[in-house]
Amino acid sequence: MLGKIKARIKELDIELPEPSNPGGSYVPYHISGSLLFLTGQLCHWNGDRLFTGKLGAEFDTNEGSKAASICALNLLSQVDKALDGDLDRVVKIIRLAGYVNSTPDFHGQSQVMNGASELFIEVFGEKGKHTRLAVGVSSLPYNVAVEVEGVVEISPA
Template sequence: MKKYLILCFLSFSIFQFAQAQSPEQRIQELGLEIPEVSQPMANYVKWRQVGNMLYLSGNGPDVFGKVGDDLTPEQGYQAARETGLEIIAVLKAATGDLSRIKQFVKVLGMVNSAPDFTGHPAVINGFSDLMVEVFGEKGKHARSAVGVAALPNNIAVEIEVIVELEN
């Protein structure tokens, strides 16, 4: 019984330590490289804060082509993950500290896809999986994943995000 209690305590302690890590610590632990924030392609801003809600403009990767035609679903997944890194960079620029993010609220993932491709959710999982890896439970979100006929400059995916910030 004593060994069981010690094991439970150690498991809880490890869980608490993992939960206590900041997003920046998780990024470093995962060996991720966050890119520089690029300038908007047209007459808009990368984010807009209203109260404690932060709305991000759509972001996309440096991966081009249609998933299901030029790109495999796995390449689409990686493109969505790369887009996630860009979104983290924008979130960092907008907040100054990723720990200010209370929760991800809503994500819209658009996949530049072949007409008969239907695996859009699996592609956008590249983004969603990364947010949970970095932000834990705060990274889980409501989401739409849709296919589109074309995206700007033929990028593979475009993702919009809404997050709630701590007061």
């Protein structure tokens, strides 16, 4: 039987990618008390990089928002893995931080991050509303356009 959040994901016709493995000497998530800290997730789908390049050069704000929503799907996949498939344990999405690979004259980082924020609100409703950071950076791993990390409050198993 599907939990409420998994049923909502199905209702929204959202597919989750496979959780990625770390590309270095770190873990994809860490649980400390009631907080789940999530490593930054890139805009890739099952290992395929989808958005490589800079916002303000190769991509516009709308494309960047799509890249951020893919990062959010990867985060959600890691949450699902960390909670052994029980997304109903999510109490609250606390914070998202987004890093946007952008040209010096691009100023739409906040609009780009709306792609990630809106996905969490769509899936979790009020519990999906969070604080947020959106910054422009000069480069990201593998030249991806966006990377998003998060902190989630969870209930005990």
